[in-house]
Every structure is written in C-alpha cells, then in structure tokens.
Amino acid sequence: xxxxxxxxxxxGLQAPWEVKNLQFNEEAKRLDIAIDFTRGADFPCPVCGQPxxxxxxxxxxxxxxxxxxxxxxxxxxxxxxxxxxxGVKQVQVPWARPGSGFTLLFExxxxxxxxxxxxxxxxxxxKETDTRIWRLAHHHVDEALAxxxxxEVTRIGIDETAAKRGQNYITLVMDMVxxxxxxGVEGRSHATLAAFKADFLAHKGDPxxxxxxxxxxxxxxxxxxxxxxPKAHLTFDRFHVMQxxxxxxxxxxxxxxxxxxxxxxxxxxxxxNASNLKANQVARLQELRDANLLTAEAYRMKLTLQDxxxxxxxxxAGMFLKEWITMVRESGLSPMAKAAETLQEHLAGVLRWFxxxxxxxxxxxxxxxxxxxxxxxxxxxxxxxxxxxxxLIAGKLDFNLAPAM
Ligand SMILES: [Zn+2]
Numbered sequence: 043x044x045x046x047x048x049x050x051x052x053x054g055l056q057a058p059w060e061v062k063n064l065q066f067n068e069e070a071k072r073l074d075i076a077i078d079f080t081r082g083a084d085f086p087c088p089v090c091g092q093p094x095x096x097x098x099x100x101x102x103x104x105x106x107x108x109x110x111x112x113x114x115x116x117x118x119x120x121x122x123x124x125x126x127x128x129g130v131k132q133v134q135v136p137w138a139r140p141g142s143g144f145t146l147l148f149e150x151x152x153x154x155x156x157x158x159x160x161x162x163x164x165x166x167x168x169k170e171t172d173t174r175i176w177r178l179a180h181h182h183v184d185e186a187l188a189x190x191x192x193x194e195v196t197r198i199g200i201d202e203t204a205a206k207r208g209q210n211y212i213t214l215v216m217d218m219v220x221x222x223x224x225x226g227v228e229g230r231s232h233a234t235l236a237a238f239k240a241d242f243l244a245h246k247g248d249p250x251x252x253x254x255x256x257x258x259x260x261x262x263x264x265x266x267x268x269x270x271x272p273k274a275h276l277t278f279d280r281f282h283v284m285q286x287x288x289x290x291x292x293x294x295x296x297x298x299x300x301x302x303x304x305x306x307x308x309x310x311x312x313x314x315n316a317s318n319l320k321a322n323q324v325a326r327l328q329e330l331r332d333a334n335l336l337t338a339e340a341y342r343m344k345l346t347l348q349d350x351x352x353x354x355x356x357x358x359a360g361m362f363l364k365e366w367i368t369m370v371r372e373s374g375l376s377p378m379a380k381a382a383e384t385l386q387e388h389l390a391g392v393l394r395w396f397x398x399x400x401x402x403x404x405x406x407x408x409x410x411x412x413x414x415x416x417x418x419x420x421x422x423x424x425x426x427x428x429x430x431x432x433x434l435i436a437g438k439l440d441f442n443l444a445p446a447m
Contacts, residue, residue: 049075053137058083059118066112073109077118085133087125094123097130104138105170106145113169116145144178150443153182157434160415161422176427183430186439192217192224192247197398199256199279200263201405202230203412205428212429213238216405216436218256223408223436226429235266249273256400258282259388278391279402280351286381287344288313293377294340304330305337312341340378343370356396363393408436 049061055077063076079085084093099119106114121133137145144152148168155164156179165172197218202211205228213234215225225238239249255274257263259282267274291312299305311319311327319327331338347366353359363385370382385392395401415422415431422428433439 053077053116056136058085059136071112073112073114075106075114075116077116079119079121085121085123087123087128088131088134089128090125092125092127094125094131096121097124098122104143104145105148106137107147107151142178142181143174146443149178149182150441152178153441153443161427161431176423176430179430179434180426182441182443183433183437183439186441187433187437189440190224190245192242192245195219195224195242195247196251197254197256197400198224198252199400199402199405200235200267201258201279201402201409202260203409205416205425210425212425212432214405214408214432214436216402216408218254218400218404220438221404222438223432226432228425228429230260230262232262232266232269235263235270239270254394254398254400256398256402258402259286259384259391275394275398276391277394277398277400278388279400280395281402281406283385283392284344284348286384287347287378290377290381291337291340291344294375295337297377298336302333302335304333305335308337312337312344336375339373340375343373343375343378351395353396356393359396360393363389408432411435 045064046061049064050059053061053075055061058080059077060080061075062078065074065076066072067074084095086092087094099121101117102120103115103117106116108114116137118135120135122130123133124130132140134140137147139146139149142149152164152168152175155167156175161172161175161179165175168175195217199216199218200213201216202213204210205212210228211230212226212228213230214223215238216222217224225241227234227237229237242249249271250273252271252274254277255267255271256277256279257267259278264276267276292309295305295309295312308326308330311323311330316324316327331341343366346369350359350362350366353362367382367386371379373379412428412432412435415435416428422431
C-alpha cells in the first residue's frame, strides 16, 4: 500500500476524494496533505442533490488533528458545481463545515477540550489564537442551542451571577428537572424574563406549563414572572432567605461592635454553621453567646429560622414562621425586624418550599463552576464568552460533531 492510499483510508475519504500528495516539512513541524477529486467527477448539487458538473474550483486549507507532534493541514480544490436548476453552487466537503478553517475532527477535539479547561489554555495547546477558539465554541454552542426542545419544561430556577467584578450581571435560567441550563443572558431586570420567554417560545416551550419557579426575592424577577409566567408558583430559595438573615445578623454585629470591641473580626463565626467551625472558633462563639450581646440574640433568631426548614408539614411550618416573624419584629433589633418584614411580604413564596421542594442549590453549584471558569479563563473578554462558557459547562448540549467522512 502506498502512503497516499494509506492516508486516504486513515482520513476516511470516499471517492471521488483521495489523497494525492504528502509533504512533510521537518523544520516547520508541519505535514501537508493534498486531497483532490477524480478528474471528471460529478458532485451532487447542494440544493437538489442531482449530479452536477464541476464549474470551477477554489483552493482551501484546513487545520487537521496533529500528526504525532506535527501540525497537519489538508488542502483541496473545492469545486463549485453547475446545476441546471439551481445554478452554480459550492460543494460541501465531508471533512469540514462551510466557512471553517478547521476540519470537523479538529473542531471535535477543541470542543472536548474547552469543556474541561480554559479557552486560553486550549488555544496554547493547539497553537491557535483564543479568538479563533471562542469563535468555534460560539458556533457549535449556538448550533446546538437551536435544536433544544423546551416543550417539557415545567420547573425552572432563576439566578443571577456577577460578571467582571460585579459591574455587570448575567441571569441564568435552569430546567430544575433535567438539571441543565436553558438560558443565559446579560442583565437582571424584569426585561430579562421577557427575553427568556421569547427564547422559551422559540424552543417550543409553553409558558402555561411552567408550574414552579425558584428564585431569590429580587423584585424585578418577581415582577417579570408575574407578567410573563402568571401561572407559576414562586418558591423563594432557601439559600437566599438564609443569606438575607445572615446579612441582618452581621448588620446587628457591626452596629454593636462600636461599643463592644470583642465583636470585631467575628463575622465568620456568626455566619457559618457551628458544625463548620474549628474547635477554637466554637469556644469563642460560646463565649460570645454567653455574654449579654444583641448580636447573640440575633444569632439565636437565625438558628430558630433554620429550624423552620425542619418542620414536618406546611401547616406547622406556616405557624412556625408567623410566630418567628412576630417574635423578631418585637425584638427591637431593627436589621432583624426588617428582614422579618421582607419574609412577611414574601410569605407564600417562602412557604412554597414545603410543597415544591425547590432550591437553587444546583444553580449555586453552576455559579461556583462559572466563577472558577472565570478566574481560570482570565480575560474571557466578553459577556457573550461567559454565557457560552455557562452553556458549555451546564447546557448538556448535543454537539453534532461526527464527521461525515
Ligand atoms: Zn440543483
């Protein structure tokens, strides 16, 4: 078997395509594989599929998978054929998609890599610019997204994450049943929900089928949901409820620390669950709790609210929460009373947890993946890149990258 035949077979080329020449440049660490079609061959018209004669050709080159440690490139004359019905059309080659400078196998490799490592690292590994790698990722993510079917989606979770040092935000919408990212967009206003609805409809989603939504108590999300998904029951995420209470406890602490210096640098101790504290921190917490401190009182309120989530049924939970709110409002600790007020205003959604069982823990997990991706991919440059990364990490997308050759 001669080497041209060997490479024709290794590349999986089918007639009329075959390898005509190989050129190896040791100094440039580069293998060039020249492919050509049999003289006089017909090609199927890309529009109607009828055999058509070659009209003219244009030479193109594609980066292929490395040949051992050497970069490999395919070069071929790509024909335009002339169909009696459709006129002159460019023939599609089986090893690359139109407009790409990479073969499908190379693209498949890159897509596998960008899922697990920062784009900048992938770019360095395959010796391409990160701009080209991002362009490739956008293409395949967009193409895969276009095929997503949202007709069965009934439960969603909505959360926001900071992009670029908190200057901008992106909002992520998850399918809480399939546990995947449905939609990512810049912003976090009620208009964000309008954008999601439009995308949802475009993917066969039925807004009337959305029964449950999990979110934080953000007024703009609540407003957007009332307008665009009026049938949905809202569950205010447990994580965010406790985050709000933790903030209130810390506000009490900071206010009190002016007179009680022993409270300085104790934020973490009050914030974390006692089970996550080290032995010396537990001892310190006990000491502070025994002292006559408003912060300790606020902390007790927080612990009591944690018990709320342990209630056996919605009825008991409702009574428990109402009692807690009354107790905290009368405490005279204004940051805590304010938080209680907020819970009072969002009572139905806080209690809904006992029916829906929804919590955005999944989204928080994605958030931490995203934060990790952000810090690893220093300079992801644009919000669009960040959203593409989110889809890559959490979209469970189906990339159609099996080359036809
Ligand atoms: Zn045709």
